[in-house]
Structure formats: structure tokens, C-alpha cells
Amino acid sequence: MMTNQTHDFTLAEATARVRIDELAPVSRFSLRVRPAQAATLGRALGLDLPDRIGRIAEAQGRTALCLGPDEWLICAPEAARDAIVAAARKAYEATPHSLTEISDREISYRISGPAAQELLTIACPRDLDLLAPGCAVRTVFDTVQVVLWRDGPQDFRLDVWRSFAPHVRALLEIGQAELAAGL
Template sequence: MTVLTHAFTPGPIVASGPVKLTLMAPVARFSLRLRATNIPAVSKAIGVDMATTVGVRAANGTTESICLGPDEWLIIAKPDDAETVTKACADVYSSATHSLTEVSAREVTVRIEGERASELLTIGCPRDIDSIPVGGGCRTVIDGVTVVLWRDAEQSFRMDIWRSFALHIIDLLCTGCKEFAAE
């Protein structure tokens, strides 16, 4: 796993009002590409029955995956499990070729929750947030920045943001929270 001095400190960003923003602790994060015929072997190796429908998530314990495209998944796990995921995939590589790239340091995750969380996400996002089912997710854009949005509950989301764009997106979300507070 890549070790990076974390420039972002996990914890509350906005703690009051109709939406709360929290910077989440770092996770082990992997980009996985593979052909459909190799999904069963890799799923078994990492212990998660990976979905084959774009936007559908799967989890087993603290390891979670989301299908982002017909041959692309994002896998997250506890940082301590990064080596386990890497080894499991390496062990099946000869019979189930794939590309597993650790991208843990590439992104930060912000939790967005509260009674107006889905409304806040409409700031700069062309996607119909209400069409994302609870337990689903998607790759989308916020103010022109590509993000991965995980919907954990009706008004609870996680947003994975590339580190280089994180301050911009967090600032945009904070501005939206201030606008809600001013109403």
C-alpha cells in the first residue's frame, strides 16, 4: 500500500445544519479491470461477489466493491487489508488475468448526510441524485470534477474525490451548507 502523509485530517467539516460533511479516514482503494469470464475467480479470491451491473455494489465485511463500467470496479477495504487483497488477486492471476491497481492515495472520501443531503449534491451535479438507489452508486461529475458517489441511505452518501480536486469540491459543498443555514 502506498504510504502518504495525509494532508487532509479526518473529522467533521460542517457539523451543524441540515447537512453534515465529514472527511472520512483513508481506506485501501483499488481499481480493478477484468473480463466477465474472470469475475467468478477474482470475486472468490477477494471474498466479494462482484456485481456485473453498472452502479451496483457488493460487500463482505469491510471489503466493498462497486461496478463502474462493464469491465471496471472500484474496491475499498480497511488499510490493513490492502496486502490481503493484492495477494489474493496475485494468486489467481495466472488463471484469471486482470489489472489491479492500488489507488489508495489518489482520493479522499467525504460523507454527506442529513435531511437535505441529496439536495446539496444537486449543486453542480447534472445527475438525478434521487435516481441512485440506496445501496447503489455511480461515477458522476460535480462542477466538472469526476467523483464516485456511494448512496448508503436515503440521506447519507459517500463521495470519493481525487485529492487534487478535493479542496475545490469540499469548498463547493461547504458553500451549499452555508446557503442552507442562511435560509
């Protein structure tokens, strides 16, 4: 005899409170440059490099996130990849830096809806009330290093290394189901 377990909730109920979507690929770069030269290199790349950790700057469809005193994450449409590489190469002699393409290393999930913040708290130790919309931070989700973006009050992005994505997605889906069940 086989046991069959049923639940009182549906996937539709789970996604009504919080939605998890994998986002389309983008060009990503890890940029290291001395803070004194950040403004010069930013102009060469077509955007201001923010000077405070967690701050974001956007221009021409490109986004720069300050991850550390001399470290930025640059995201742009895939079509902008070659232009960014060419601009960095041209600026290198006057402004030494390290620009490494990491596009294939990560994927991004959008977590949105009225229970998005609650879902993220299942495995993120950060106080998300302190993460203002329009900011992002490097943190952990369970034991996985991630970049967490807060795009709006109920709208987050989670950049995850591709090798850890199945683990993170599974945790998010378990949490989503638990929220729908009222656990």
C-alpha cells in the first residue's frame, strides 16, 4: 500500500504572494581600480562609479554597483559587451585597472511580491529592512555568496554563481511553498 500526501495549497496561491523568475542573461564584469582613478575610468565606461559600498549608478543601460572600496560590478545588455571591453582597453594605459568578464559565472533570479522579503529571510542573515530600494550588497543565502539587489519595496534580484543556482532555487521554492501553506 502506498501513501499519498496532498496539500491544501496550489502553485497559484504560492506565486500570488511571491514570485521567483530567472532573468535573461546580461554582460557582467568585475572591475578593480584605485578609488582615486574611479571617476576617470567610469567616464571611459560611460557611467559614474559610485563611491559608497552598496550604491548603484545607472547610465546608457549600464549599471555599476560598488562592492568594495576598489571593486565594482558592472552589468549591461549583452550587446554592450564589446564596447565596454574596448573602452576599458583604451583607458588602461592612463588608468590601470582590472576588468574581468564574469557573464557566464552567474545567473539572476527576480523575487517579487508582497512576501518577497519574507521569503529571502529564510536563508539570508542580513536585515533586509536596512537595504533601501536602489541599493545592493554582497551577502550569503544559506551558505552561498550572492549579490542581493533591492529594486523596489517588494522587488529583489539575487545574483548567484551558476554552480550554486540549483541549490538556491530549490530553497526559494521550498520557502515559497511554505509561505503559501502558512507555515
